[in-house]
Amino acid sequence: MKLSLDPYMFRSTPLLELPALVASLGYEWLELSPRDDFLPFFNHARVDDAGVAAFKRELGKAGVGVSSVLPLYKWSGPDEDERQAAVRYWKRAIRITADLGVDVMNSEFNGRPEQAARSESQFWRSMEELLPVFEAEGVRLVLEPHPDDFEEDGKAAIDLIRGINSPLVSFLYCAPHTFHMGNDAPGIIGYAGDLLTNLHIADSFDHTGSSGLRYIVNPPGSTVRVHQHLDIGQGEVDFDELFASLASAGFDGTITACVFAWEERARESSTFMREKITCLFDDARLMKQGMQL
Numbered sequence: 001m002k003l004s005l006d007p008y009m010f011r012s013t014p015l016l017e018l019p020a021l022v023a024s025l026g027y028e029w030l031e032l033s034p035r036d037d038f039l040p041f042f043n044h045a046r047v048d049d050a051g052v053a054a055f056k057r058e059l060g061k062a063g064v065g066v067s068s069v070l071p072l073y074k075w076s077g078p079d080e081d082e083r084q085a086a087v088r089y090w091k092r093a094i095r096i097t098a099d100l101g102v103d104v105m106n107s108e109f110n111g112r113p114e115q116a117a118r119s120e121s122q123f124w125r126s127m128e129e130l131l132p133v134f135e136a137e138g139v140r141l142v143l144e145p146h147p148d149d150f151e152e153d154g155k156a157a158i159d160l161i162r163g164i165n166s167p168l169v170s171f172l173y174c175a176p177h178t179f180h181m182g183n184d185a186p187g188i189i190g191y192a193g194d195l196l197t198n199l200h201i202a203d204s205f206d207h208t209g210s211s212g213l214r215y216i217v218n219p220p221g222s223t224v225r226v227h228q229h230l231d232i233g234q235g236e237v238d239f240d241e242l243f244a245s246l247a248s249a250g251f252d253g254t255i256t257a258c259v260f261a262w263e264e265r266a267r268e269s270s271t272f273m274r275e276k277i278t279c280l281f282d283d284a285r286l287m288k289q290g291m292q293l
Helices: 015-024 050-060 080-099 113-137 154-164 175-181 184-195 239-249 263-293
Strands: 002-005 029-032 065-069 104-106 140-144 169-174 195-203 254-255
Touching: 002 065, 002 263, 015 029, 015 050, 050 080, 065 080, 065 254, 080 104, 080 113, 113 154, 140 154, 140 195, 154 169, 154 184, 169 175, 169 184, 175 184, 175 195, 175 239, 184 195, 184 239, 239 263, 254 263
Parallel strands: 002 029, 002 254, 029 065, 065 104, 104 140, 140 169, 169 195, 195 254
Antiparallel strands: none
């Protein structure tokens, strides 16, 4: 198991200081999520080749690796101009990832749920253009269904990934999206099988609880998708069940701590998550071994 940190709560830290910060928190890996000075949300890269090389040098000095690069673009959006721009942004991001010596990129399906058919059509159009680029650069793509994407359900997303029919494309289970994906971690993990290569770990509340009133949004009936990325134990995700399912499946991929809710205590949160994930993973594995004796 490779344990990584999404350092989004530290995004004000200068890029070249980030590897040393991640190392100081006890992590050997980081997931490079969107940053305004590197790969910003929905826009072209803001870093040149010299900046990529400098960042790579600092990673080496700190003894920290990049487990994955996570860009977010409107590559499945119903607007064709936005889709074409997103493909251009993707191509540069893939090149940057390869230059860093990283062979994994994580992302979301994107698109619009109210225009699901149009968005899926746009997704396939983008994949036709980008899959040869991933292949040429030797970079794997790991996709997750995100709340408010054109595909939000876990098992349906796995079927969509199977339809891509490429050994380079696999599935990411995001724990704080559990209640949007179908609230069935054992079923989704089992259904994914070997397609499951990455996990994002944080807690969240079940927005469907209390007759749909766990969160209150106004006006009533708004089609918002509410969730949060909390420390383990602060929400309602069943992590004992989740990690038992991972142990049962023999999972040995990458797990990323991705809490976003506590910037005022980001160091404490990151350290807690490292310790808690390690404990849960080890306990689940030992329990499985004990059951097999």
